[in-house]
Amino acid sequence: xxxxxxxxxxxxxxxxxxxxxLAVTINGQTPGPTIRAEMGDTVVVHVKNNLVTENTAxxxxxxxxxxTPWFDGTEGVTQCPIVPGDTFTYRFVVDRPGTYLYHAHYxxxxxxxxxGLIQVALPAAQAEPFSYDYDRSIILNDWWHDTTQQLSTGxxxxxxxxxxxxxxxxxxxxxxxxxxxxxxxxxCNATSPDCxxxxxxxxxxxxxxxxxxxxxxxxxxxxEIEGHDLLVVEADGHYVNPFAVKNLNIYSGETYSVLFTADxxxxxxxxxxxxxxxxxxxxxxxxxxLNYYPNHPRRTPPTARPEGPLWNWNDTDYREQQxxxxxxxHPDYIHPPxxxxxxxxxxxxxxxxxxDGRTRWSLNGVSHDMPHTPYLIALREGLRxxxxxxxxxxxxxxxxxxxxxxxxxxxxxxxxxxxxxLKFNSTVDVVLQNANTLANSSNSETHPxxxxxxxFWVLAYGTGKFDPRRDTxxxxxxxxxxxxxxxxxxxGWTAIRFRADNPGAWAFHCHIEAHFVMGMGVVFAxxxxxxxxxxxxxxxxxxxxxxxxxxx
Ligand SMILES: O=C1O[C@H]([C@@H](O)CO)C(O)=C1O
Numbered sequence: 033x034x035x036x037x038x039x040x041x042x043x044x045x046x047x048x049x050x051x052x053x054l055a056v057t058i059n060g061q062t063p064g065p066t067i068r069a070e071m072g073d074t075v076v077v078h079v080k081n082n083l084v085t086e087n088t089a090x091x092x093x094x095x096x097x098x099x100t101p102w103f104d105g106t107e108g109v110t111q112c113p114i115v116p117g118d119t120f121t122y123r124f125v126v127d128r129p130g131t132y133l134y135h136a137h138y139x140x141x142x143x144x145x146x147x148g149l150i151q152v153a154l155p156a157a158q159a160e161p162f163s164y165d166y167d168r169s170i171i172l173n174d175w176w177h178d179t180t181q182q183l184s185t186g187x188x189x190x191x192x193x194x195x196x197x198x199x200x201x202x203x204x205x206x207x208x209x210x211x212x213x214x215x216x217x218x219x220c221n222a223t224s225p226d227c228x229x230x231x232x233x234x235x236x237x238x239x240x241x242x243x244x245x246x247x248x249x250x251x252x253x254x255x256e257i258e259g260h261d262l263l264v265v266e267a268d269g270h271y272v273n274p275f276a277v278k279n280l281n282i283y284s285g286e287t288y289s290v291l292f293t294a295d296x297x298x299x300x301x302x303x304x305x306x307x308x309x310x311x312x313x314x315x316x317x318x319x320x321x322l323n324y325y326p327n328h329p330r331r332t333p334p335t336a337r338p339e340g341p342l343w344n345w346n347d348t349d350y351r352e353q354q355x356x357x358x359x360x361x362h363p364d365y366i367h368p369p370x371x372x373x374x375x376x377x378x379x380x381x382x383x384x385x386x387x388d389g390r391t392r393w394s395l396n397g398v399s400h401d402m403p404h405t406p407y408l409i410a411l412r413e414g415l416r417x418x419x420x421x422x423x424x425x426x427x428x429x430x431x432x433x434x435x436x437x438x439x440x441x442x443x444x445x446x447x448x449x450x451x452x453x454l455k456f457n458s459t460v461d462v463v464l465q466n467a468n469t470l471a472n473s474s475n476s477e478t479h480p481x482x483x484x485x486x487x488f489w490v491l492a493y494g495t496g497k498f499d500p501r502r503d504t505x506x507x508x509x510x511x512x513x514x515x516x517x518x519x520x521x522x523x524g525w526t527a528i529r530f531r532a533d534n535p536g537a538w539a540f541h542c543h544i545e546a547h548f549v550m551g552m553g554v555v556f557a558x559x560x561x562x563x564x565x566x567x568x569x570x571x572x573x574x575x576x577x578x579x580x581x582x583x584x
Pocket of ligand 1: 194383469470471477547
């Protein structure tokens with residue numbers, strides 16, 4: 033079946049956290065409409081850019097784009113931006129069941145509200161390895177009052193201006209900023225319907241599948257439904273070995289399905305909360321209400337809102353333990369990884385100062401810069417000098433680098449458009465190595481890494497410095513879960529494996545919006561000679577200008 037959507041992308045005033053602000057909307061909404069399809073369907077989205085002064089591009093997060101690498105929606109990697117006034121048509125097959133996302137992949141536009149869910153159902157004749165009565169979803173985000181232009185300008189300024197902690201946490205696009213703290217020039221209306229908490233109504237005794245996704249720009253969340261255990265059954269479109277949690281840590285770019293049963297005291301309502309974890313919180317938790325039918329949906333739960341795990345400078349252990357517990361595949365759905373890999377890329381994640389005085393994130397001393405001509409077009413059409421063709425570095429000096437200390441405050445990273453070229457069908461291991469930030473104190477942050485165009489196996493999480501001679505023995509080659517986004521914990525390492533079997537050019541990057549624009553990403557290219565004829569709709573910028581004219 034073909035599912036056709038027509039989207040009009042435009043700015044609108046919204047009071048998502050009660051403060052009136054600009055948001056990028058789809059047909060007037062943020063979050064945008066949920067795309068529902070069945071496995072094997074073709075999704076067609078006609079995107080009309082009505083932003084007037086801003087480009088756009090939309091990424092289908094978790095959809096591998098097999099055979100359609102040009103519709104991955106990553107500006108600079110797979111396409112030119114969609115300029116104001118233009119309509120761009122995405123057309124791709126959703127080949128796996130599960131919960132996925134879509135969001136802007138242009139500058140920091142995702143943070144401005146352009147995002148939503150994709151739900152792919154199994155064909156009617158097939159059953160999932162769990163059962164439930166109703167299917168519901170929640171999408172989490174963090175929200176600022178500055179525009180994305182102000183935020184991204186700060187990140188590129190000397191001296192550096194950090195985005196700081198968000199003003200509010202949004203659950204299905206609704207948050208609550210305390211109006212008494214609003215600035216004089218802000219319009220804040222505590223009773224605006226835009227900011228009344230999301231209500232999830234449940235029927236006593238019924239079991240719910242709740243899909244939980246995060247598109248946060250910065251925050252990691254601890255998600256909890258007061259008094260209800262959550263059985264985690266799906267992660268990024270794969271069935272996990274079911275694991276019960278009181279609360280779920282979710283990182284930006286991840287999706288989960290949990291099951292819970294409405295089997296508590298039915299005479300009252302309960303809090304749903306998303307607390308910030310992993311960074312010292314400076315934002316009120318995101319709040320929604322679990323409403324037991326037939327109680328009034330607006331009846332305030334009689335208890336205090338859940339506080340989540342208490343913040344301390346080391347909430348890492350608990351989060352890492354949960355990551356490990358959720359990294360095993362459902363026993364009936366194991367896709368075993370290849371037993372060995374052909375190549376290991378070891379990526380040191382550091383915050384650095386670069387030549388022009390800016391603060392950037394880099395991998396093995398290289399901070400990524402987007403070229404003006406998208407990689408896919410440059411590679412497929414053989415355009416020279418479109419990007420730095422020096423291979424990006426395979427590893428860092430792991431014998432000598434002290435990951436527990438901050439990098440020197442002097443310039444010690446370069447900015448480059450270089451990429452990793454992968455042999456088609458080879459098996460690639462990537463080990464992400466965390467380290468201390470530029471802070472003089474002991475400080476390392478959590479980075480959710482997202483791979484485009486593939487699912488990867490999560491082989492291991494480790495603490496301290498990864499040792500290539502010894503630590504491969506810690507890899508789970510028996511029943512690792514496959515995912516598209518994985519956390520790299522503070523001062524730790526995360527090892528993944530994937531098959532380079534999808535011809536195209538694919539971004540692999542930290543899903544924290546600020547970190548991505550600060551260079552925290554790499555690009556993999558594989559099977560370039562197998563890529564079919566590119567649609568001219570993705571062309572028109574940089575060196576691809578003349579190609580578009582020639583193809584027409
Ligand atoms: O990139 C970042 O910069 C700040 C801080 O390191 C400097 O202000 C922060 O917390 C980041 O994640």
